[in-house]
Amino acid sequence: MNDPAAPSTSAMLAAGMRGLCPRCRRGRLFSGFLKVADRCPACGLDFSGHDAGDGPAVAAIFILGFGVTGLAGFVEYLFAPPMWLHALLWLPLIGLGAVGLLQPLKGLTIALQYRFRAVDEPGRLGGT
Template sequence: MSGVAGAHRSPRTKLPDSEQHQKGQPPVWRAALFGLCPECGAPTLFDGPTKFAPRCRACGLDYSTYNVGDGPAAFLTMIIGALIVAAAIAVDFAFEPPLWVHVLLWVPITAAAVVYGLRVGKAALLASEHQRKAAEGRLVDRHDDDA
């Protein structure tokens, strides 16, 4: 069997069989786009442009227990940089504006894209960690009967 009909959960994972969320928990994409708490759905995830709040003001979920790191920043730098350079070259070939127009156009667009992209990327990672109950890896003692 292939596709969804033959899909089954791996015995090694603890992920749920379906994409169902507990009541009040927003899906990852909605939490990421709108900065929602992954537990209650309140818009309390951020305390600044890209800084997480210490905890949710509505339900008290401690955001500091999640390790998002700087993963989104590296990918966003490459992706947004490539898109902005391609757009700037296309505009330059099409309209041949003076340099000051490029500066006035691309600097704010780049800054806005990076800030919003970081918010979305960091929020998506935090919400994903929360929904999957991600934690540091631990060694499990196995009692083999073969020994």
């Protein structure tokens, strides 16, 4: 980035994962659980063009799918519990994991869009 005052890429992505504006890292990125605010309340960055689409959900499915499948296989191999116990263990983990992962992954996606200029911003000059 040409702006020496701009935060580093890792700082932008970390801010996005914490639900903060990737530019100023102070204003809230979300106005609801998964609803992106129209603009940053701290610096005024317009979030209206940022659309994470299905990316965060797909990432959460991959993370939870591989993680829970591995854990379930490991537990089955070690203890061979009945299927109802598997359901009791893994269904809440999947549900809570999805709730816990979706907002950070959506914030990360929006921070990536901001960092790599995937969205046109009026007043922001092109180039990297």
